[in-house]
Amino acid sequence: GDSVTQMEGPVTLSEEAFLTINCTYTATGYPSLFWYVQYPGEGLQLLLKATKADDKGSNKGFEATYRKETTSFHLEKGSVQVSDSAVYFCALRSNSGGGADGLTFGKGTHLIIQP
Amino acid sequence: KAGVTQTPRYLIKTRGQQVTLSCSPISGHRSVSWYQQTPGQGLQFLFEYFSETQRNKGNFPGRFSGRQFSNSRSEMNVSTLELGDSALYLCASSTGTLETQYFGPGTRLLVL
Numbered sequence: 001g002d003s004v005t006q007m008e009g010p011v012t013l014s015e016e017a018f019l020t021i022n023c024t025y026t027a028t029g030y031p032s033l034f035w036y037v038q039y040p041g042e043g044l045q046l047l048l049k050a051t052k053a054d055d056k057g058s059n060k061g062f063e064a065t066y067r068k069e070t071t072s073f074h075l076e077k078g079s080v081q082v083s084d085s086a087v088y089f090c091a092l093r094s095n096s097g098g099g100a101d102g103l104t105f106g107k108g109t110h111l112i113i114q115p
Numbered sequence: 116k117a118g119v120t121q122t123p124r125y126l127i128k129t130r131g132q133q134v135t136l137s138c139s140p141i142s143g144h145r146s147v148s149w150y151q152q153t154p155g156q157g158l159q160f161l162f163e164y165f166s167e168t169q170r171n172k173g174n175f176p177g178r179f180s181g182r183q184f185s186n187s188r189s190e191m192n193v194s195t196l197e198l199g200d201s202a203l204y205l206c207a208s209s210t211g212t213l214e215t216q217y218f219g220p221g222t223r224l225l226v227l
Contacts, residue, residue: 102148103148
């Protein structure tokens with residue numbers, strides 16, 4: 001079945017540092033890929049998405065590129081802020097032919113940004 | 116536009132009881148999905164409804180069930196609660212079954 005692998009952390013960085021959170025996936029067909037963010041006590045917020053190979057999703061300074069050849073969707077940001085502290089989830093959604101499957105999530109990466 | 120709303124936000128039940136959680140999707144969204152989030156298992160897909168029909172189901176026992184009404188609001192029910200059902204239950208809505216899902220704040224269920 002489908003699966004998503006990401007570093008779990010916690011990942012601790014200083015403010016203005018460069019961020020990379022690795023995400024790799026296993027799926028049949030051509031899934032859509034997502035990054036969601038969860039702040040303490042809240043639900044998930046969509047951060048960015050990509051629906052086909054070589055697409056780049058971007059939002060709020062975060063970027064991720066759909067790499068089919070390496071089955072990866074790494075999240076990057078050039079300069080992180082304390083307000084970026086949260087848990088980040090990589091996810092995919094496959095179309096099994098009978099309709100879209102539910103989202104398959106990675107375990108989440110806890111990001112801590114220190115001032 | 117208002118986001119996905121879930122009620123109640125917090126719930127405490129005892130083993131053997133049953134519980135019903137409610138989800139109101141974003142206006143115009145016809146697809147509603149449910150997920151369970153626990154520290155051990157992470158986020159797991161429960162089921163998805165579109166136009167009052169269950170379109171997809173995850174790997175959960177039959178104690179977990181759901182339904183969707185004609186106004187797209189959805190409920191999920193868990194019967195004969197077990198301690199392991201303690202979790203954050205998240206609802207997500209989308210315009211269609213292949214579209215991006217938007218999540219509500221969740222209902223935190225504690226089973227004692």
